[in-house]
Amino acid sequence: MTRVLIVDDHPVVRAGLRLVLAGQPGIKVVAEAETGSRAIELARELEPDVVLCDLRLGDGMDGVGVAAALRGRDDPAVLILTTYDHDSDIVRAVEAGAVGYLLKDADPDEIVRAVEAAAAGESILSEEQTQRVVATMRSAPTRALSEREIEVLGLVGEGLSNRAIAKALFVSEATVKTHLAHANDKLGTSSRTAALAAARAQHLI
Structure with missing residues (x-):
């Protein structure tokens, strides 16, 4: 069972992501967080496999900060899900240890596949994103x-x-x-x- 923590400062987005993931066999949403600091607390307490995290959060710590704080060997994979498609943001996320970077207009199936791949230890960057990072x-x-x-x-x-x-x-x-x-x-x-x-x-x- 892949255990997922959803992090987003918008309740509607969290509810939508929970709906997408909760209906999938083999995936369980263990908690939601509104801020980066709360995400880190819950990640260390609940030990999810994947943290699906917005890039921009409201408490001064963004998704890059969450990824950097959770980049240890036993920490969960952090997958960034955002509306911002900027090269500098993608690079910051990857450099901080995020395993992937998805846009919020991605198909629900793509988000599910990305979560499963992140849990399996894979990197989730499209070929275009890879080229942009490099x-x-x-x-x-x-x-x-x-x-x-x-x-x-x-x-x-x-x-x-x-x-x-x-x-x-x-x-x-x-x-x-x-x-x-x-x-x-x-x-x-x-x-x-x-x-x-x-x-x-x-x-x-």
């Missing part, structure tokens, strides 16, 4: 990735968690994290999703 980041100098770093990012692209990658490569989870940290440093990124987007845009994987 184009924005491209001003930063990059260094060549090692074969192992490329291999690790390839497995990230297949939706594997750090633990699953470690098992596949017969290394420790700490080693996987080290490879990802080095890849982020070389690519000028600061999250798995951003590193994956940059590597794909440079045709490394």
Whole structure:
């Protein structure tokens, strides 16, 4: 069962998202939050699999702040759902650790698929969004990735968690994290999703 926390400062939007998700087998909405600070409290208390979060919230903490606060290994995947289709917002969200960025005019089925993919550890960025993220980041100098770093990012692209990658490569989870940290440093990124987007845009994987 995929457990979801909905975060939006508009009650009508929260109700609509609950209606879309609650009717899906395998998905359970465990709570709703109106503010970023409350979202973080509920996420740590209830341990959902996915936080479906608006970008703009009313308490001074936006969805990017929520993603940054919940980017630890055992924290839920944060999926941004917003009306704002700006390159800078997408980059900020990805850099903060959000696994994806959807617009509120997306079809309900697309939102459901994105939630399921986020729970499975996948990155949810369209090809166009990936290109936009990388184009924005491209001003930063990059260094060549090692074969192992490329291999690790390839497995990230297949939706594997750090633990699953470690098992596949017969290394420790700490080693996987080290490879990802080095890849982020070389690519000028600061999250798995951003590193994956940059590597794909440079045709490394």
